[in-house]
Amino acid sequence: MFHSSLKIFPRISFLPKVLHPVASLVSVNDAIWKMYFNELLPLFTVDGDDGNYAEMAALDFACLQVISRRIHIGKYVAEVKFIDAPQDYSPAIQAKDKDTLMNLLTFKAVEEKVKRRVEKKARTFGQNVMLEDNADKQENVAEDSECKVDPKVLSKLYDQWVMPLTKDVEVEYLLRRLD
Template sequence: MDFTKADTVLDLANIRDSLVRMEDTIVFNLIERAQFCRSEFVYKAGNSDIPGFKGSYLDWFLQESEKVHAKLRRYAAPDEQAFFPDDLPEAILPPIDYAPILAPYSKEVSVNDEIKKIYTDDIVPLVCAGTGDQPENYGSVMVCDIETLQALSRRIHFGKFVAESKFLSETERFTELIKNKDIAGIEAAITNSKVEETILARLGEKALAYGTDPTLRWSQRTQGKVDSEVVKRIYKEWVIPLTKKVEVDYLLRRLE
């Protein structure tokens, strides 16, 4: 997808292809995280002994990672949403002339705080290898966490492109809904139950395929590195609803 060309980015077929690819990334990231115990220590604020920092170890690692990525202009891209946007340095690479695809306020539409809380409180306990702590793996755990959080954030905030595309294709309909602040009407207009069912079915197949050693027979041992039903649940209960929230929040301001 070329973010310098608005027509390619807002093509729903291209958006769909990008979302399908993101599923692969998220499933593989969950598989990686599933090999470690929960290690709740890294998520608790106040546990770190980092001078002047009051957040969790994960917060510190994520914030420092974003600083490095920002220097390479990651968060200048319209499809990236930083978890700590107020503490990013200037990029050392020259800027890219991105097409004005989204509304100017698009970066203000963020659910990253919700994503991080849901991930640490709900998703990690569902996919981790056990409830215990693994001090020797804290670093590995946080590397997996950051990659998964960034992948989830990108996928969920891609809803802005979906929203913009739908607004441009049905401008009159959405304009009326926005003027009336009809949140339920907007949600109904952006919802396609059949597409959601297809996504969940595809995710289940991917989790089974990617999490299984193809050299082993089913009779040799229990297969699967991550529960396919858990992956489907993650999308059904959190990823899809949060994506819709992003779409609604974006559309409610679209007439500004």
């Protein structure tokens, strides 16, 4: 229900335009859709029919939305990188050189940290909470088999799809950045 008198969150009437207008043309949603249904779901589902179609459709929709939002944040990341070093990016943009752009915007050490953080978060927040503590077990660290989703699957999701697609978004945005 909408409460017009409730003004906890004031409306933002002015949002600064950070991105170049071509940003609205950049989308990898088709690739995200294919990745989600063809590659990701088979990693943590089993064949069968539990009949929960409405709930599943709603959850798939929510997952697709957050994955898409995370990946398209790449437009902002690319803009920051361009503003920081236009002298590095401009020649490659003018030459439409995708490989050089990809090399310029790739930071392998950051990617390794992202993967490790995702795995740790999944292990921490995705564990099934049990009352009885196992005395031998290190405190607050769940075994992978005790987690709702295997933390390694989530790190793989970032390694193989989320970060590569984020970088595709960055490249596609940068290619049009000087239009």
